[in-house]
Amino acid sequence: xxxxxQLIASYQSGNELALKTLILRYEKRLxxxxxxxVKSKELAEDIFQDTFIKVINTIRSGNYRDEGKFFQWVMRIxxxxxxxxYRKMQRLPVFEGNGEYDIFDLLSTREDSVEQKIVKxxxxxxxxxxxxxxxxxxxxVLNMRIYQDYSFKEIAExxxxxxxxxxxxxxxxxxxLRKIIEKNKVVIES
Numbered sequence: 001x002x003x004x005x006q007l008i009a010s011y012q013s014g015n016e017l018a019l020k021t022l023i024l025r026y027e028k029r030l031x032x033x034x035x036x037x038v039k040s041k042e043l044a045e046d047i048f049q050d051t052f053i054k055v056i057n058t059i060r061s062g063n064y065r066d067e068g069k070f071f072q073w074v075m076r077i078x079x080x081x082x083x084x085x086y087r088k089m090q091r092l093p094v095f096e097g098n099g100e101y102d103i104f105d106l107l108s109t110r111e112d113s114v115e116q117k118i119v120k121x122x123x124x125x126x127x128x129x130x131x132x133x134x135x136x137x138x139x140x141v142l143n144m145r146i147y148q149d150y151s152f153k154e155i156a157e158x159x160x161x162x163x164x165x166x167x168x169x170x171x172x173x174x175x176x177l178r179k180i181i182e183k184n185k186v187v188i189e190s
Contacts (some may be wrong), residue, residue, distance in 0.1 A: 004070035008059060019059075023052060026071055033158050034042060034078050037148060038085075047085065051078040072140070074159075133180050138173035141166055 015161070021026035035044040045081070054077050058064050067073075124150070131139060140159065144150045150158070155166045 005068065007068050008064065008066060008070065011059060012062075019056065022070070026074060029071070029158070030074060030078060033075060034082065036080060044087070047078055047081050051080050054081070062129070068132055130177060130180050130184075134173055134176055137175060138169050141169040142173040142177075145170055 002018075004022065004025075007018040007022050011022070018159050027048075031044060033047050034051075035041065038044050038047065040178055051074060054073055064073075079143045085097050131142060134142065144158070145152070152166045152170070156163045159166065161169075
């Protein structure tokens with residue numbers, strides 16, 4: 001059985017079957033990962049397809065850096081596409097079909113001021129910098145739990161570890177975050 005790296009190299013050399021093997025190897029896990037969070041089969045299929053289009057384009061362009069973590073890379077792409085979809089949906093206004101139209105319905109009074117946006121962006125940037133200092137396993141569980149809202153059961157299934165291991169990684173991630181924040185005197189406030 002060829003490794004992911006060998007299959008990618010084979011695909012880059014022109015073997016289309018190597019890509020098919022990679023997709024078949026991970027399609028169930030990836031599709032489940034997407035479906036669990038979007039809860040729509042049609043949307044999950046769209047994101048799944050877009051994910052592999054992006055994977056193919058990246059590999060073909062020579063921009064893929066093989067670090068031995070192909071599936072984690074593919075999951076990150078899928079997650080980013082999912083986030084992009086939801087961001088786009090939040091920007092689109094939704095109207096009730098009552099027959100009356102008012103241009104002011106398009107204006108949102110909930111938007112943050114420029115100052116609030118800058119402060120939020122700075123907070124997220126500071127927090128992201130601190131999270132990046134965590135060990136990879138802890139960072140992965142923290143991101144899946146906090147930012148992607150996965151249950152520990154889902155995290156365990158997607159990462160291939162037990163629920164107790166996933167819980168332990170989250171616990172140590174939080175402990176390490178506190179230590180990093182205290183050691184570096186990072187101030188994260190809203």
